[in-house]
Amino acid sequence: MSDIELRLTQRWLALEHEAIWVLGLVGARFPDLADAARKELAAHRTTRDRLRAVVTSLGGRPVGTAAAYDVPDPRDAAAGRVLVQDVESRIAAACVRLVPETTEKARDRAVRGLRTAALAQVRWGAAPEPFPGLD
Template sequence: MSTATELRLTQRWLALEHEAIWTLGLVGARVPALADAAEDALATHSTTRDRLSDAVRKLGGSPVATQPSYDVAEPTNAATGRTLVRDVESRIAAACVRLVAATTDQARDRAVRGLRAAAVAEVRWGGEPDPFPGLD
C-alpha cells in the first residue's frame, strides 16, 4: 500500500471525525436529554481527531480542516439526535474498514481501534449490533 493511499484514507477518517464533533455539539445543544452523552462522545472524538491530525502530518500531509457547517438536519428530539450520531458513527466505521484493508502495522492497528470504537458507539446511540460493522 502506498503512503498516498494511507494519507487519503486517513484524511477521509479525519474529515468524518470533524463532522462527528460538529454533530455531537449540535445534538448536545439541541437535545438536553442527550447533552451528557454527547459531551462524553465529543471528548472521545476530539482525542481521535488530534491523533489523526498527527498521523496525517507524519505521512507528510496537512490535516483536512473542519467545514464551517455540515449537511446535518437539526435534531428535534432524542430519537432524531441518536439517528444523526449513529449515521456519522456508521460512516466512521466504514472509513476505518477501508484503512484496515489497505494498511499494515500501526496504521492498521489504529484503524481497527477506530472501527471498534465506532461500532460500539453506534450501538450505544441505539443502533443494532452488526457482526461486520462498516461493511454496508
C-alpha cells in the same frame, strides 16, 4: 507510506470533525443527551488530534473542519440519536477501508477506530451489526 493511506486517513479525520460538530449540535439541542454527547465529544477530539498527527507524519496537511455540515435538522432526541449513529457508521466504514491499505501500526489504529465507532453506534441506539462498517 502510500498516498492511499494518507487519503483514507484524511477521510477518517474529516469524519471526526463532522462527529464533533454533530455531537455538539445534539448535546446542545437535547438536554437529555447532553451528558452522553459530552463524553463522546471528548473521545472524538482525542481521535481527531491523533489523526492530525498521523496525517502530518504521512507528509500531508490535515484536513480542517467544514463551515457547516449537511445533516438533517433533528426535530427530537430520537432524530438526534440517528444523526450520531449515522456519523459513527460512516467512521466505521472509513476505518474498514483503511485496514487493507496500511502498515501494521496503522492497521491496529484503524481496527481500534472501527471498534470504537461500532460500540458508539450501539450506545446511541443502533442495533449491533455482525460486520460493522461494511455496506
